[in-house]
Amino acid sequence: MSLLRLRRLTKSFGGLTAVHNVSFDVNVGSIVGLIGPNGAGKTTVFNLITGIYQPDQGEILFNNTSLLGLRTHRIIGLGIGRTFQTIRLFQSLSVLENVLAGCHCRMRSGAFAAMLGLGRHRREEKEALEQAMNALAFVGLDKNPLQPAKNLSYGNQRLLEVARALATQPKLLILDEPAGGMNEQETEALIELIRRIRSRGITVLLIEHDMNLVMRVSEKIVVLEHGSCIAEGTPWEIKANPRVIEAYLGTEED
Numbered sequence: 594m595s596l597l598r599l600r601r602l603t604k605s606f607g608g609l610t611a612v613h614n615v616s617f618d619v620n621v622g623s624i625v626g627l628i629g630p631n632g633a634g635k636t637t638v639f640n641l642i643t644g645i646y647q648p649d650q651g652e653i654l655f656n657n658t659s660l661l662g663l664r665t666h667r668i669i670g671l672g673i674g675r676t677f678q679t680i681r682l683f684q685s686l687s688v689l690e691n692v693l694a695g696c697h698c699r700m701r702s703g704a705f706a707a708m709l710g711l712g713r714h715r716r717e718e719k720e721a722l723e724q725a726m727n728a729l730a731f732v733g734l735d736k737n738p739l740q741p742a743k744n745l746s747y748g749n750q751r752l753l754e755v756a757r758a759l760a761t762q763p764k765l766l767i768l769d770e771p772a773g774g775m776n777e778q779e780t781e782a783l784i785e786l787i788r789r790i791r792s793r794g795i796t797v798l799l800i801e802h803d804m805n806l807v808m809r810v811s812e813k814i815v816v817l818e819h820g821s822c823i824a825e826g827t828p829w830e831i832k833a834n835p836r837v838i839e840a841y842l843g844t845e846e847d
C-alpha cells in the first residue's frame with residue numbers, strides 16, 4: 594500500500610528543469626533510496642514533498658491526501674519528518690532544546706495558554722519532554738542532553754537531527770544524506786538505526802551518496818538523472834541496470 598505517491602512531478606527554476614515528470618511510490622513500512630549524480634534533482638524532490646517548493650505540474654499524495662498548496666508545518670503535522678543535507682541545528686541551544694523544537698509542532702495549546710501557565714499547556718510540556726528524551730535515547734544521545742548542540746561531533750549532530758525529526762512523530766521520515774560526513778563506524782551505526790526506525794513502523798525515504806548504505810538498507814531504489822527518473826527497482830536490479838551504471842555508478846562512484 595502506497596503511503597507517498599508522486600505523479601508526474603515537474604519543477605523548473607528559470608530555464609532549468611530540476612525535476613521532470615517524476616513518478617514513484619513509497620509503500621507503507623518500506624525503506625526507499627533516491628539516488629543520482631550531483632544536481633540530478635533529488636533534494637528538489639524532497640523540497641517539493643515537504644512544501645518548500647510547489648511543483649509546476651504533478652501530484653503528491655500522502656495517505657491519499659494531496660499535499661499541493663500545503664505549508665511545511667501542515668505537512669509535518671500530517672506525519673512527514675525530515676532532516677537536511679546541511680545540518681540545521683540551533684548550535685547554541687542544548688541537545689534537548691533542539692529536539693523539543695521538533696515536539697512543539699504536535700502541541701495544541703498556544704502561546705496564550707503558555708503565558709497563563711494553564712494546566713493543559715503544562716501537561717503538554719511534560720509530554721513533550723518525555724517524547725524528546727525518548728527520541729534522544731532512541732538515537733543514543735540521552736547521556737548529556739543539556740550540553741550545547743555544537744559540542745557534539747559531526748556524526749552525532751546528524752543523529753540529533755534524526756531525533757528532532759522523530760520527535761515530530763512522523764509516519765514518513767525523509768533523510769537527506771544522513772551519512773554525509775560520517776566515518777565508517779558511524780555509518781554502520783546509522784544503518785542499524787535506519788532499520789530500527791523502520792521496525793517502529795516508520796516508513797523511510799532517503800537520499801544518500803554512500804552506495805554501501807543505500808544498497809544495504811533500501812528495498813527499493815529510484816534513480817534520477819538530469820531531473821528524470823531513469824530506473825526503479827531492488828538494489829540488485831539497480832546495480833545491474835546498464836543505464837544506471839552509465840549514468841551514475843560507472844562514472845563518479847566506482
Ligand SMILES: Nc1ncnc2c1ncn2[C@@H]1O[C@H](COP(=O)(O)OP(=O)(O)OP(=O)(O)O)[C@@H](O)[C@H]1O
Pocket residue numbers: 606609610611629630631632633634635636637638678
Ligand atoms: N532554488 C533553486 N534555484 C535555482 N536552481 C535550483 C534551486 N534548487 C535547485 N536548483 C537546481 O536544480 C538542479 C537540481 O538540484 P538538486 O539540489 O535538487 O540536486 P541533487 O540531486 O539533490 O544534487 P546533490 O546530490 O548535489 O545534492 C541543480 O541544477 C540545482 O542547481
